[in-house]
Amino acid sequence: MSLVEGELEGPTVFKDLAKLDFDFVPDALPGREDEQRKLASIYRGLAQGATREHALVWGPVGTGKTALAERFARDLAQALGKQGKAMVHVRVNCRKLKSAGLAALAILSKFDPNRPERGFSIGEMLLDLRRHLERRQAHLLVILDEVDALLRSDGSNLVYDLTRFNDDAGPSWVGVSLLMVSQENVLPLLDPAALSTFKQTNVVAIQGYAAPQLEGIVKQRVQLAFQSGAVDADTVLLVADAAAAQNGNARFAIEVLQKAGRLADDEGASRVTPEHVRAAQGDTFSYITTTKLQALPRHVLLTLLALARRLKREGGAYATTGSTEEAYKLACEEVGEEPRAHTQFWKYVNQLKDGGFIVGRLSGKGQAGTTQFLSIPDAPAAVVEQKVAELLRAPGRQP
Numbered sequence: 365m366s367l368v369e370g371e372l373e374g375p376t377v378f379k380d381l382a383k384l385d386f387d388f389v390p391d392a393l394p395g396r397e398d399e400q401r402k403l404a405s406i407y408r409g410l411a412q413g414a415t416r417e418h419a420l421v422w423g424p425v426g427t428g429k430t431a432l433a434e435r436f437a438r439d440l441a442q443a444l445g446k447q448g449k450a451m452v453h454v455r456v457n458c459r460k461l462k463s464a465g466l467a468a469l470a471i472l473s474k475f476d477p478n479r480p481e482r483g484f485s486i487g488e489m490l491l492d493l494r495r496h497l498e499r500r501q502a503h504l505l506v507i508l509d510e511v512d513a514l515l516r517s518d519g520s521n522l523v524y525d526l527t528r529f530n531d532d533a534g535p536s537w538v539g540v541s542l543l544m545v546s547q548e549n550v551l552p553l554l555d556p557a558a559l560s561t562f563k564q565t566n567v568v569a570i571q572g573y574a575a576p577q578l579e580g581i582v583k584q585r586v587q588l589a590f591q592s593g594a595v596d597a598d599t600v601l602l603v604a605d606a607a608a609a610q611n612g613n614a615r616f617a618i619e620v621l622q623k624a625g626r627l628a629d630d631e632g633a634s635r636v637t638p639e640h641v642r643a644a645q646g647d648t649f650s651y652i653t654t655t656k657l658q659a660l661p662r663h664v665l666l667t668l669l670a671l672a673r674r675l676k677r678e679g680g681a682y683a684t685t686g687s688t689e690e691a692y693k694l695a696c697e698e699v700g701e702e703p704r705a706h707t708q709f710w711k712y713v714n715q716l717k718d719g720g721f722i723v724g725r726l727s728g729k730g731q732a733g734t735t736q737f738l739s740i741p742d743a744p745a746a747v748v749e750q751k752v753a754e755l756l757r758a759p760g761r762q763p
């Protein structure tokens with residue numbers, strides 16, 4: 365067996381890496397049920413005789429907008445198909461195809477992949493599109509993803525043309541519905557003619573995920589992509605908390621999960637532990653930079669040092685505030701400082717939270733009550749311990 369073959373066949377925590385791909389769209393989108401329902405109610409008319417419906421979905425990056433649009437389009441096509449109504453959909457990434465011509469060509473190539481790229485006006489392309497749809501007797505849902513890029517660089521003509529696609533031919537199932545997706549509310553970017561086809565009720569504003577929703581998303585990916593038992597429950601919580609601290613970005617969660625898995629594989633470990641997550645995050649994105657740490661007062665650093673030590677020693681994702689406070693007192697003794705009172709310690713903890721150095725959650729798995737559980741989400745505890753200890757020893761540090 366060659367060295368490469370040995371590596372390829374070595375043990376792994378993964379069972380299907382494709383399920384961690386950003387293009388993969390799961391059957392269910394935990395935490396986006398309300399938005400799926402809202403879209404269904406907006407496009408419901410298509411099942412009831414309407415010949416077109418349009419909507420806008422907008423919200424911050426990594427909040428599942430593209431996944432939501434794609435999942436919705438597939439589910440809608442299936443539901444309408446059961447009623448004998450043929451619907452197809454096409455998604456155009458307007459960040460990549462910023463002109464009306466390129467976007468129109470991308471829509472058309474769904475039906476005519478070998479079409480020559482140049483030499484046709486948008487009007488001609490839309491006529492061809494109609495012919496293709498007539499032939500299939502199909503309705504088309506066009507998803508214009510990252511539509512702000514198109515609107516900014518080429519205006520709203522294509523949006524207008526698509527929303528009015530059915531006008532000339534009279535009412536018919538053969539036609540176009542539009543679903544615009546963007547990081548911002550783009551209605552102000554539409555000119556009045558295009559805007560008139562949009563109602564405020566057709567706007568779905570998306571918020572970043574909170575930790576419990578991210579937990580559901582991470583759990584789902586763990587089940588799809590990892591060997592059973594390969595990912596600790598605490599690991600899931602830690603990834604969710606870390607992504608919640610990144611504005612509720614699910615993409616961040618999935619990326620960290622994948623990197624943590626790769627680190628476990630590199631070590632030949634059979635389980636993905638919180639320490640792998642911290643290392644993966646230190647890699648992906650790190651708040652814990654020396655410059656930021658340098659700005660912290662001495663007792664706040666001692667608190668962070670205490671938490672890092674507890675996490676390292678206990679090997680879990682979280683340590684309780686009680687156990688962290690004990691470690692804080694020990695750390696103070698070591699450097700000849702008088703430990704501050706409990707209420708003051710709490711203030712240090714909150715200062716670390718506000719600075720994004722640590723995260724807290726109330727009561728973890730298996731433990732009752734309202735104990736606070738603390739964690740350092742985005743760097744290995746060992747690295748934080750070492751950096752903070754160095755800073756505390758540095759000569760000339762102000763208290």
Ligand SMILES: Nc1ncnc2c1ncn2[C@@H]1O[C@H](COP(=O)(O)OP(=O)(O)O)[C@@H](O)[C@H]1O
Binds near residue numbers: 386396426614
């Ligand atoms: N509710 C969810 N359930 C499962 N996966 C999700 C969910 N929301 C987002 N994701 C995943 O997170 C990543 C980022 O989502 P994406 O739709 O690309 O976000 P956006 O388009 O808002 O930037 C993708 O891999 C996507 O599949």
Ligand SMILES: [Mg+2]
Binds near residue numbers: 429431509
């Ligand atoms: Mg997107």
